[in-house]
Amino acid sequence: MEKRPNWESPIQFVLACVSYAVGLGNVWRFPYLCQMHGGGGFLIPYLIMLLLEGVPLFYLELAIGQKMSRGSIGAWTAISPYLGGVGLASVVTSLYLCLYYNIINAWSFWYLFHSFQSVLPWAECPINSNRTGPIEECERATPTQYFFFRETLNISPSIEENGGIHTGQAMCLLLAWMITYLFIVRGVKSTGKVVYFTATFPYVVLFIYLIRGITLQGAFNGIKYMFIPKMEQLANPNTWINAATQIFFSLGLGFGSLIAFASYNHYNNNFERQAIIVSMINSGTSIFASIVTFAIYGFKATVNYENCLERVRLLLLNTFNIAEDSITNDNVFTWIEKLNTTYPVQFAEIENQLEACDLESELNTAVEGAGLAFIVYSEAIKNMPLPQLWSVLYFFMLLLLGMGSMLGNVTAIITPLRDFKVLNGVSIELMNGVVCLFCMLVGLSFTTTSGNYWFTIFNDYAATFSLLFVVLIEVITVSYIYGIRRFEKDIEDMLGHRPNWYWKIMWTITSPLLLIFLFVTYIVNYIRGGTPTYQAWDKELGKTVVKEYPIFGQIFIGLLLVSSVSCVPLTALYVYCQKRKRGNHLKRQRTVSTVST
Amino acid sequence: MLGKIFFLLCLSSAWAEDLCSKAVPPEAYYVRLSIKTALGDKAYVWNDNEMFLFQATLAFAMRSQFSGQEYNVSNIVVCDETPRVSFWFVVTSLEDPSRLVSRGDVEQAVRKSRNRINSAFLLTDQTLEFIGITPTLAAPVAPNTPPWLIVFGVVMGAVFAGILVLLVLPLIQKKRKKNQPMEDEDSDEETQVKTAENGPERSGVYNMSFSDDDKFTQM
Numbered sequence: 001m002e003k004r005p006n007w008e009s010p011i012q013f014v015l016a017c018v019s020y021a022v023g024l025g026n027v028w029r030f031p032y033l034c035q036m037h038g039g040g041g042f043l044i045p046y047l048i049m050l051l052l053e054g055v056p057l058f059y060l061e062l063a064i065g066q067k068m069s070r071g072s073i074g075a076w077t078a079i080s081p082y083l084g085g086v087g088l089a090s091v092v093t094s095l096y097l098c099l100y101y102n103i104i105n106a107w108s109f110w111y112l113f114h115s116f117q118s119v120l121p122w123a124e125c126p127i128n129s130n131r132t133g134p135i136e137e138c139e140r141a142t143p144t145q146y147f148f149f150r151e152t153l154n155i156s157p158s159i160e161e162n163g164g165i166h167t168g169q170a171m172c173l174l175l176a177w178m179i180t181y182l183f184i185v186r187g188v189k190s191t192g193k194v195v196y197f198t199a200t201f202p203y204v205v206l207f208i209y210l211i212r213g214i215t216l217q218g219a220f221n222g223i224k225y226m227f228i229p230k231m232e233q234l235a236n237p238n239t240w241i242n243a244a245t246q247i248f249f250s251l252g253l254g255f256g257s258l259i260a261f262a263s264y265n266h267y268n269n270n271f272e273r274q275a276i277i278v279s280m281i282n283s284g285t286s287i288f289a290s291i292v293t294f295a296i297y298g299f300k301a302t303v304n305y306e307n308c309l310e311r312v313r314l315l316l317l318n319t320f321n322i323a324e325d326s327i328t329n330d331n332v333f334t335w336i337e338k339l340n341t342t343y344p345v346q347f348a349e350i351e352n353q354l355e356a357c358d359l360e361s362e363l364n365t366a367v368e369g370a371g372l373a374f375i376v377y378s379e380a381i382k383n384m385p386l387p388q389l390w391s392v393l394y395f396f397m398l399l400l401l402g403m404g405s406m407l408g409n410v411t412a413i414i415t416p417l418r419d420f421k422v423l424n425g426v427s428i429e430l431m432n433g434v435v436c437l438f439c440m441l442v443g444l445s446f447t448t449t450s451g452n453y454w455f456t457i458f459n460d461y462a463a464t465f466s467l468l469f470v471v472l473i474e475v476i477t478v479s480y481i482y483g484i485r486r487f488e489k490d491i492e493d494m495l496g497h498r499p500n501w502y503w504k505i506m507w508t509i510t511s512p513l514l515l516i517f518l519f520v521t522y523i524v525n526y527i528r529g530g531t532p533t534y535q536a537w538d539k540e541l542g543k544t545v546v547k548e549y550p551i552f553g554q555i556f557i558g559l560l561l562v563s564s565v566s567c568v569p570l571t572a573l574y575v576y577c578q579k580r581k582r583g584n585h586l587k588r589q590r591t592v593s594t595v596s597t
Numbered sequence: 598m599l600g601k602i603f604f605l606l607c608l609s610s611a612w613a614e615d616l617c618s619k620a621v622p623p624e625a626y627y628v629r630l631s632i633k634t635a636l637g638d639k640a641y642v643w644n645d646n647e648m649f650l651f652q653a654t655l656a657f658a659m660r661s662q663f664s665g666q667e668y669n670v671s672n673i674v675v676c677d678e679t680p681r682v683s684f685w686f687v688v689t690s691l692e693d694p695s696r697l698v699s700r701g702d703v704e705q706a707v708r709k710s711r712n713r714i715n716s717a718f719l720l721t722d723q724t725l726e727f728i729g730i731t732p733t734l735a736a737p738v739a740p741n742t743p744p745w746l747i748v749f750g751v752v753m754g755a756v757f758a759g760i761l762v763l764l765v766l767p768l769i770q771k772k773r774k775k776n777q778p779m780e781d782e783d784s785d786e787e788t789q790v791k792t793a794e795n796g797p798e799r800s801g802v803y804n805m806s807f808s809d810d811d812k813f814t815q816m
Contacts, residue, residue, distance in 0.1 A: 113746075114745045116745065116748050175749065175753055318629065318683075325633050
């Protein structure tokens with residue numbers, strides 16, 4: 001049997017973990033949570049949760065991977081044969097993730113390639129066929145929304161209606177999978193070299209954006225808005241729950257990627273220090289990215305506010321035929337009052353056209369997820385000087401973040417498969433190719449016109465509930481079934497010293513309790529939320545409307561949730577049945593077993 | 598002769614003043630200029646000379662649309678000039694100063710020479726507005742190959758080449774190794790000896806059954 005490949009140096013391992021953990025969630029989920037839960041004040045529950053569950057669980061997964069030197073299925077089977085299902089659940093969840101995550105990379109490619117134009121396509125509305133004005137759908141919405149929903153996704157009005165595949169999207173998805181294959185084709189040997197770039201370059205871009213962001217007009221408004229803590233939010237239990245779930249998902253626990261990466265380590269690698277370093281880097285990046293995001297938010301809000309004032313000013317000038325330079329953006333409001341008193345009748349006529357321009361409400365519009373990355377950010381970029389450069393930089397960074405995470409996702413599937421002796425004969429290149437091809441073909445369904453709604457289903461349900469369950473089982477298994485004392489000794493064997501009391505308390509008491517609490521809260525929220533709903537794009541109104549999932553959608557959600565979670569009990573049942581069969585077989589042969597296990 | 602011209606001029610100016618005091622006729626078009634928005638610091642002051650230029654350019658527009666008909670500045674009647682720099686105008690017909698040229702004809706003339714009118718005032722379609730005459734937007738520039746496809750092609754080609762290199766290179770290396778079996782055997786043995794001297798080999802399966810966790814026999 002061939003020797004297990006290793007990382008060429010510990011740095012590669014650390015960078016691989018950083019590349020995996022630092023992903024799109026740091027850029028588009030954390031700033032949203034910060035905004036929702038009181039700005040700077042959110043850092044308190046966030047850092048507390050990092051200490052209580054983030055770092056200990058990260059440490060735990062690395063320890064298991066490094067000790068067992070196998071992927072998730074093999075590692076958990078070795079810990080307890082009945083719990084091999086935990087590894088299988090991880091692989092299934094990673095598979096779901098792989099299916100839909102590369103679509104985001106496809107969108108990043110699409111935007112990146114469209115940045116190479118003299119006028120960015122999302123800067124202006126395209127003109128309709130009569131050449132009388134912009135396309136109506138674009139007029140009702142904004143050019144950036146139109147570009148995302150119509151030209152990028154070609155989205156249908158609801159999940160029931162479907163159309164064909166968007167060829168541009170399909171091509172970008174093909175490219176994304178080809179690049180993923182290129183990065184992982186030789187396993188750790190190729191991944192190890194790629195992560196030098198995917199882990200470090202995003203920081204370069206973030207830094208450049210930081211400088212650009214804080215020098216933009218109005219950036220300070222955004223940063224101020226973010227950092228002024230609203231302490232009353234700390235009393236809201238949702239703040240703490242969201243902090244816990246964000247830490248949890250941001251570190252990528254439970255997918256089996258960390259176990260897979262650690263399995264390629266040398267036995268005595270000091271993973272304790274590396275676990276702390278990577279977790280800190282991950283959280284630090286989130287905070288850094290949200291400073292940049294809020295600077296850009298502030299800029300966008302200020303630009304929108306100024307444009308709003310400009311429109312009001314023009315309206316006043318044109319209605320009352322006043323000289324152009326008498327009303328400026330600064331004295332619009334004084335003029336409104338003056339004109340209201342002097343010409344009340346005329347003023348009443350334009351009352352409904354008069355917009356209420358408010359900087360605070362512009363800053364309040366909080367967006368998360370793909371909406372933030374692709375709509376809000378591209379809107380901000382189009383207003384910057386030399387927008388093509390900033391656009392290329394930004395989407396390239398998104399690509400690196402997404403690709404880096406994909407490396408971990410695909411490794412989490414391939415490593416356990418490699419461990420099966422059955423597949424040893426197959427060359428690693430061929431197996432990787434088959435996995436990538438399979439994921440790509442299924443992923444093509446997300447490029448159809450209703451594909452984005454299916455993507456949202458996967459994004460919201462495929463990995464959330466099952467991960468909480470998987471990690472809960474993981475930590476309970478290690479602490480109580482395998483035994484914390486045995487685990488301690490294993491770590492001592494690897495590192496040379498035992499983990500101190502802090503780690504042991506976290507593993508045995510705090511993290512399980514926290515996870516149980518999150519798990520129960522998730523179920524309660526799901527049940528109380530009633531029928532799950534989604535945001536559908538309405539082309540008549542030019543905005544998103546809330547719709548309920550149809551029956552087949554809800555069944556599919558249920559299947560997603562159940563399919564990965566059920567791996568654990570089903571595998572346990574299967575192993576139990578196998579053992580009983582073997583036990584009966586042995587009894588029939590009447591051999592006395594001298595080996596005491 | 599001179600007397601006749603003088604009489605007509607007096608009549609037309611009197612008629613013009615008459616027109617302005619009445620209600621806005623249906624043939625009139627509102628015009629609005631936003632000079633300061635367009636030119637900022639380089640904005641010129643709107644005065645009678647500028648108004649004369651406007652009348653002249655409109656007369657030019659009418660002439661170019663209806664060739665042979667010699668419209669003059671006096672045919673363009675401008676009323677209700679405001680500090681905003683907005684006003685309305687009508688075009689009186691050549692034969693009879695009391696008749697006004699129809700809206701449609703004026704619109705055609707303006708559309709045809711819109712560019713020239715705009716450039717006379719260093720303005721654009723958005724800053725020199727004829728209310729009611731929507732500007733014909735420029736046809737979008739549609740290149741034969743969309744630029745994104747070109748970039749896509751380049752990147753796709755590079756990735757494809759990279760994959761080929763990564764797949765084919767080890768095959769070539771293997772072939773080279775096969776051609777030099779003798780020299781490699783000695784080095785292989787050396788490396789094998791070296792690995793044997795190292796720490797415990799970790800490629801095997803860790804068998805949990807035989808781990809001695811209980812060093813002391815339990816009572």
